[in-house]
Amino acid sequence: MGDLRNGFEVLDDHRSVMPRRSIADRWMLAIAILAVLCVAGCQTSALGRRQYKLMSEAEMSQMGATAFSEISKQTPASRDARENAMVACVANAITQSLVGSNSNTRWEVRVFADKTPNAFALPGGKIGVNTGLLQVARTQGQLAAVIAHEVVHVMEGHANERVTAELAKNSAMQVAYVLADASNPMYGQMVGLLGAGVQVGVMLPFGRKQEREADLLGLDLMATAGFDPRESIALWHNMSKAGGGQPPEFLSTHPSHGTRIRDLEQRLPQVMPLYEEAKARGRAPRCY
Numbered sequence: 001m002g003d004l005r006n007g008f009e010v011l012d013d014h015r016s017v018m019p020r021r022s023i024a025d026r027w028m029l030a031i032a033i034l035a036v037l038c039v040a041g042c043q044t045s046a047l048g049r050r051q052y053k054l055m056s057e058a059e060m061s062q063m064g065a066t067a068f069s070e071i072s073k074q075t076p077a078s079r080d081a082r083e084n085a086m087v088a089c090v091a092n093a094i095t096q097s098l099v100g101s102n103s104n105t106r107w108e109v110r111v112f113a114d115k116t117p118n119a120f121a122l123p124g125g126k127i128g129v130n131t132g133l134l135q136v137a138r139t140q141g142q143l144a145a146v147i148a149h150e151v152v153h154v155m156e157g158h159a160n161e162r163v164t165a166e167l168a169k170n171s172a173m174q175v176a177y178v179l180a181d182a183s184n185p186m187y188g189q190m191v192g193l194l195g196a197g198v199q200v201g202v203m204l205p206f207g208r209k210q211e212r213e214a215d216l217l218g219l220d221l222m223a224t225a226g227f228d229p230r231e232s233i234a235l236w237h238n239m240s241k242a243g244g245g246q247p248p249e250f251l252s253t254h255p256s257h258g259t260r261i262r263d264l265e266q267r268l269p270q271v272m273p274l275y276e277e278a279k280a281r282g283r284a285p286r287c288y
Ligand SMILES: [Zn+2]
Pocket: 149, 150, 153, 206, 211, 214, 249, 250
């Protein structure tokens, strides 16, 4: 106890010399607490952006699986063999070129009979593509650009960031309660956080930085898988023409098409060598 009191006395002494010290101490304490929390929650994205992710991979996978089965109940699967083969071929080429911990995921791919030009990927390895997207993404490369973009959202844990931000706003108990009950109206919102918002009629787009990350890293991913990254530019031109009605996830986000296309064009010189390298290694998907 004596030491403790001495501690306070020392602190008081400092305060008399430097009156702002107590405020600084409080800040230090706050930063220390944050640092402790960040052992679990802070990570850095592949593009160097600081991320706060407090949900576990298992929790996110569980949410992804629940959302996927909800969507599958609401929207029939396409029975068109050609569409299914095309989407499976492109999605497999993309997911097989993932490296590191992401390569362990077993991906499930489904084509939904839905005219909205949209696609999504969910934590735990679920990919959904609407038949309507195939009218906009007209080549294998364009479809690859969309799927790669969606897969990056999963790889980079963007849904986890959004759920974490939601946890910060609501109490953890409330979120857990909502997650346990799919009929709760808030459940749709939580599913929306995963990036499948359109499917459940709730629009909660990813943030601008997350979209940019998905665009740029998606470009790397499609090139590594052997798809011509220049096709992404054509895709965005098609997307911009296809606007109207309920916007797909891609169209709902903040950056304008012009900005997206400029960003992609800027990155192309870096990415073309990845494409050449993939071709040289015999990675040339033929998904027609
Ligand atoms: Zn996106």
